[in-house]
Amino acid sequence: MSVRVVARVRPLLKQEVEKDMIVEAARAPTEKTENKSIVRIPNPKNEAEAFSFQFNSVYDQQATQAHIFENEVSPTVKHLFKGYDVTLFAYGVTGTGKTHTMRGGKSLAERGVIPRLLSSIYRRARKVEKDSDGASQVQVSMSYYEIYNDRVFDLFEPPEKRTPAGLPIRDVGGGKTQVVGLTERPCSNLKEFEQLYDQANVNRSTSATKLNAHSSRSHAILCVKVTQSMEDGSTQVSTASAIDLAGSEDNRRTDNNKDRMVESASINKSLFVLAQCVEAISKKQHRVPYRESKMTRILALGQNNGLTVMILNLAPVRSYHLDTLSSLNFANRTKKIEVNEVENQPFFRELQPGKGKLDGDGKANGPGVTNMHRQPLRPKLLSQKSGLQEASGVPKPTKQFAVYSDKVKPATSKPTNVANTSQARASAAQTHARSPKRTSSEANPSLGRPSKVSRPNPPRPTASAQPGLSKDAIEALIEQKVTEALAGRVDSTNVSTADPISDEVQKRLDALEKRVEGQETERAEGLQYLLMAKQHQVRGEEVSALKMYQLALPHFPGNEKLVRKMSALQDRIAMKKVEKRNSPAAKRAAIAPPLAEHPAPEPVPAPPKPAARRRLKVDEDDESFHEDPAEQHDDDEEEEDSFVYRPRTKIRQRPVTSKLVRSATASTAPALPPKPSSLPTATPETEDQHPEEQDEPARPLSAGTDTSTEDLTPDFLSGETPRTKHILRVINTKDVSKIKLLRGVGPKKAEAIVNAICDFEEEEGNGGRECRRVESLGQLGKLRGVGVKTVEGMRAGLGGLAL
């Protein structure tokens, strides 16, 4: 992929005056055309000197919206139709014109990059259809979302309908991410698009700040999917993403209130992480901290295939001086990544134009596309003028990718007060807040600063270079590195630039880190689902809540508490449905549906086998499953209820007034042999061994009784279901080693159960330790230290036994 970096200096605003202008767009001395490619800005420490930054193009205050679009974006459209993804993003300090550039005004002349892009896409789509006499068809659809306070919200949803936790994102491979649950709207012409776009923009988080009356408080990401159904029957999908990043801010200048400060902190953090990513990529570090923020995960700079154009927005005036320098340094680093890749082949030189296809997921496939996968930044295909000409026609642009700099003596030109801005403060952490020349040498002073072309990659000693490293030493080194990586995740410099390590260690370190990152991400996603589930539940949307729990379950394999929760929820849903059907109104309104048509609760994924547990070790008390206080409250309430077990598909007709009875009175109950120690995992073998425990045959319906309820009377109340029998049999062994094998029990609880039975015996006043039996789950649930949840867990753990 390629990143083309262009800068745009906005005009003076009403309150700004010409004498404060300090940013200048200029031509490079080697440039033969009128094109400007240099941004010049004074050294804040010594105004007699100037820093110069060279980019692919620089647009001054006079540049029109049309000009920017025609030069920078329009050429990408044909590549979009060839199957490449296109990413455009605007970067800059608050109030520098990002939204103006991307969205623009309402008049034709003021329309920004996005509406112009869409207009161009529709034009091209019509052409494709016309040229093929209608054999090829093009469909355009859009999704639009924002990342606000590091949470993703669908902009087609009004704020009041949003789930506060936002939408989860997940990796779909090839450096791509997907926002789960995002709305995708078809839009077949510009009018439709504009309606949807304007409507969605109303939902975007904007506020007035001191620096911008309509400041965007979120990163807005518009994804336009172009699906081409080709003559030969194939389908090609490509996506154009246009991203209006929120601007970094210095909160001392914004006078932000508390809310704005929170937003601002989140904006600054994500931009800081973006800078860290660029830094890491440019230094070829193994670990790029994409996962530190949602924005960097989604933007995936340097990971995604296709074409990327970054528009660096700049304010021309002095009040932005330090922030502007910071932005220029950021953009300059992005450009330096390209320098490092200068010897590589441009990826679409190898691609047969028009032959590359993208599959439904937008992944490249087909001949010639294989090495598009995770291409690092490739600048050379971008000529200065069009930015997207075929690489074969591009003269070797050596100068284009070198950092152009006036001869400023670093010793006298350190803009040390750069650190006075918010962005610079962030950058200061990585010692990049000053001139581009200082940047990398400061980060690693021992390396000095070789020329860009000849700068070698840091030497990587091979395993043979460290022959003395024992296996233990390698393990210790890995452990140390992982600890460092986790402790200072944002600052990855230590990990990769400290003492050199062997390839073997590096490989293992990478694998470990990947695992840790993957686990964290998955867990975070799982927690998001859980939060959403909880929110649905609070709102009484139980079916949606159940769905969310179901989505969460794979992230917490083997979590019994979650399984129980789902099971209980499922039961409640089923009960409600049955109750609804049985309500007098429903009976009047409809003929009672046959039993077979009773609404079944949605399936709950079977709890994974213990062997499948990967990350989340469920301890004996189930506390590893994240819970919020509300959830805890619910559970407490549940515990306080007298035990009423709700079966999954059956309803209860009479309350349980169970009591523990002496074994003497229970002697009529079938005495089942104790289960083998492999319990409690139910297996088909269990059923084979105890055919008498199979599901009861359906009971005949009582005449005159509502069939929908009578037949569904929970048979466990009579202690007859295989699961109930099995649990009671195990409990009644009073054998801790057997009881602890029941799901969710464990040694401590097993001991408590046995003690509880003993306590109970004493309370009953019968003295001694005569054999008593627990005759029902109701009784079991009432035992001290057991409770309904534990019993439910035991039952859930025997999911394989017939109900």
Ligand SMILES: Nc1ncnc2c1ncn2[C@@H]1O[C@H](COP(=O)(O)OP(=O)(O)OP(=O)(O)O)[C@@H](O)[C@H]1O
């Ligand atoms: N090229 C331009 N021509 C005319 N006006 C401009 C231009 N660029 C920006 N402006 C004006 O500058 C002001 C700030 O611009 P804008 O809201 O686009 O900034 P921003 O970078 O998106 O800020 P934030 O990050 O706070 O959202 C607006 O009033 C906008 O109309």
